[in-house]
Amino acid sequence: MSRHGTPAPGVSTALHRLRPLLTGRWAVLGGFALAALALFVVAPLALSDFRLSLLGKYLCYAMVAVGIGLAWGRGGMLTLGQGVFFGLGAYMMAFHLELDDAGDGKVPDFMALISSDGVPWWWEPFRSGIFTILAILLVPAALAGLLGLATFRRKVRGAYFAILSQALAAAFAILLIGNPKATGGSTGLNNFRGFFGFALNDAANRRMLFFISAGALLVMVAVIRQLMVSRYGELLVACRDAEERVRFLGYDPANVKTVAFMVAAGMASVAGALFVPIVGIVSPNDVGIVPSIGLLIGVAIGGRTTLLGPVLGAIGVAWAGSTLSENFPSAWTYLQGLLFMLVIAFLPDGLASLNGLLRARRRTGEAPEPEPEPEPDNAELTTASKAAPTTPTVSGSAPSGAEESAGRAADPVSATHSGGTE
Amino acid sequence: MNPGMNRDYLELDDLTVSFDGFVAVDGVSVSVLPGELRFLIGPNGAGKTTVLDAVSGLVPCTGSAKYAGHELVGRKVHKINQLGVGRTFQTATVFEGLSVLQNLDIAAGSRRPARTLLRKRTQVPPEVAETLETIGLTELGDQPAGVLAHGQKQWLEIGMLLVQDARLLMLDEPVAGMSHEEKDETGRLLQRLATDRTVVVVEHDMDFMRSFATSVTVLAGGKVLAEGSVAEVQADPRVQEVYLGPGYSAEEAQAVFATTAAADSERSN
Numbered sequence: 132m133s134r135h136g137t138p139a140p141g142v143s144t145a146l147h148r149l150r151p152l153l154t155g156r157w158a159v160l161g162g163f164a165l166a167a168l169a170l171f172v173v174a175p176l177a178l179s180d181f182r183l184s185l186l187g188k189y190l191c192y193a194m195v196a197v198g199i200g201l202a203w204g205r206g207g208m209l210t211l212g213q214g215v216f217f218g219l220g221a222y223m224m225a226f227h228l229e230l231d232d233a234g235d236g237k238v239p240d241f242m243a244l245i246s247s248d249g250v251p252w253w254w255e256p257f258r259s260g261i262f263t264i265l266a267i268l269l270v271p272a273a274l275a276g277l278l279g280l281a282t283f284r285r286k287v288r289g290a291y292f293a294i295l296s297q298a299l300a301a302a303f304a305i306l307l308i309g310n311p312k313a314t315g316g317s318t319g320l321n322n323f324r325g326f327f328g329f330a331l332n333d334a335a336n337r338r339m340l341f342f343i344s345a346g347a348l349l350v351m352v353a354v355i356r357q358l359m360v361s362r363y364g365e366l367l368v369a370c371r372d373a374e375e376r377v378r379f380l381g382y383d384p385a386n387v388k389t390v391a392f393m394v395a396a397g398m399a400s401v402a403g404a405l406f407v408p409i410v411g412i413v414s415p416n417d418v419g420i421v422p423s424i425g426l427l428i429g430v431a432i433g434g435r436t437t438l439l440g441p442v443l444g445a446i447g448v449a450w451a452g453s454t455l456s457e458n459f460p461s462a463w464t465y466l467q468g469l470l471f472m473l474v475i476a477f478l479p480d481g482l483a484s485l486n487g488l489l490r491a492r493r494r495t496g497e498a499p500e501p502e503p504e505p506e507p508d509n510a511e512l513t514t515a516s517k518a519a520p521t522t523p524t525v526s527g528s529a530p531s532g533a534e535e536s537a538g539r540a541a542d543p544v545s546a547t548h549s550g551g552t553e
Numbered sequence: 554m555n556p557g558m559n560r561d562y563l564e565l566d567d568l569t570v571s572f573d574g575f576v577a578v579d580g581v582s583v584s585v586l587p588g589e590l591r592f593l594i595g596p597n598g599a600g601k602t603t604v605l606d607a608v609s610g611l612v613p614c615t616g617s618a619k620y621a622g623h624e625l626v627g628r629k630v631h632k633i634n635q636l637g638v639g640r641t642f643q644t645a646t647v648f649e650g651l652s653v654l655q656n657l658d659i660a661a662g663s664r665r666p667a668r669t670l671l672r673k674r675t676q677v678p679p680e681v682a683e684t685l686e687t688i689g690l691t692e693l694g695d696q697p698a699g700v701l702a703h704g705q706k707q708w709l710e711i712g713m714l715l716v717q718d719a720r721l722l723m724l725d726e727p728v729a730g731m732s733h734e735e736k737d738e739t740g741r742l743l744q745r746l747a748t749d750r751t752v753v754v755v756e757h758d759m760d761f762m763r764s765f766a767t768s769v770t771v772l773a774g775g776k777v778l779a780e781g782s783v784a785e786v787q788a789d790p791r792v793q794e795v796y797l798g799p800g801y802s803a804e805e806a807q808a809v810f811a812t813t814a815a816a817d818s819e820r821s822n
Contacts, residue, residue: 366659383629
């Protein structure tokens, strides 16, 4: 069968040859090197200890965000309950820190104040650091696996899944508040003195914690990137866009989606576990419905289908949040809501799609030149865009990792400028 | 019909589908052999698509649907597919945001070991390249499937079944909305595929059916009304009646089924 009718689009070959240099393996490695340089060298030099530890907290949010990017952006699972997994990781770490501070066989202070029953039996294993770390890595992921299979096998999806996950976050927060003896109730757990033998009031140790979270974030971004560009990533997008079709090709989409959900849960858990020593407190206010949605807003604003959009969006929103609320305490909540609505209404694929959109607009303004096809190499920014069928350029010409992380803040500005001159 | 020694045939026995008391498919018993290009025709609401839905596991049904000795009734959709049963849909369903190549690679992937999923696709797998050639979309391999013309999407859907080497192909109106040339190309492709596979086509296009069917099953009201060669089916007064309603003259019936003899003799030459 030969095809006549639609001609193969003539691709601007010069652009085509250039692109591998910007998007190939070296660009990816370069991007990671740049990010590592920024996090491990520039940030500690440029920021005060206080700001550095704030950035460490944002990095924890970014870890949750990168997982949400996979589950929601690529897998279509609008998870409004990541706070549950974040909270599980955080509380398990907090249990360990409390017990560690109390010393062998002793009862943590807050517990002794409330009752004389001693340490609950299910707290005991958390005296072991290794058990705690394993539990942080495995328990939330396993819970997500069970939840995922139970819901996705029954074809629960879309708004129903979102509501279910949100209800879970609400229930989790209520559970925590309802058990003050074991969880500190609504005040949560705080006043940690040490972290695996290192004193938390020592600035050097706090810097080390920042480095650990920076390293963890980089590893997670690398893992998510591999998942996105792999065949699994393509399959996940296929499940998002046409779940039934995937079924008729011999896959069980429930398994495909559950894996993404588990990865997202595991990352949220690790983020929570690092959040505790960095911030020094975990309470139901960090894990319920509102913080769960807060985690999502950054992802939506940054661009949920991309690799770096969620990371930068989460950091940006958290940074803007604390900066603005330092100056205008109540205004930020409104601004956050407004920003969220604007992005959903006008930029459904987030700020990450802005550059491509403007470029596409400029190009169509210039000449009706055929559009370049999306590069497979550039997959972290291409395949997922739902706008791809109608506007292939949007995703096709989006910048790659290195370019993007360096240039995001300047992008809208420069794009507007050049758009204005034409 | 005698299936002989080859077990790779489709056998429906008393297949029944009912929705809340409404019987959409009513005790259908049909056998389709490999090498056959079987058309399933009938007026709207006859239950043609529902038969495909039942066989592919989309709707619950009673009775039996066996392919290559495996009972399909009661199995899940993806398990049925893994037995080599593939289908397409009335409105071509492809992954619009993914490229043509990715669409085919995903289809091929369900037969690969799970660990290959975690790696990136670095080259075009041979079976994907071959299928791209077969369906004539090689040059469009990197295009998002969403930009394909309607007919090309239908071909891509057929290609997705070929690349996973489905042995039983069930196609739902594969030529709807195609131009004349495209229909002919599709028909010839289906004839080639039918030489070593079992192919069932649900179709409304009578010209297309006449040109390419080797056998026809006519459904009406969820029941098998007639079965046989194109000529036999057309000559059946009951078939003429369901297509035209009672009270039409034999001449009018003939007009609807015209050009049959010509098409038949052309093919036998």
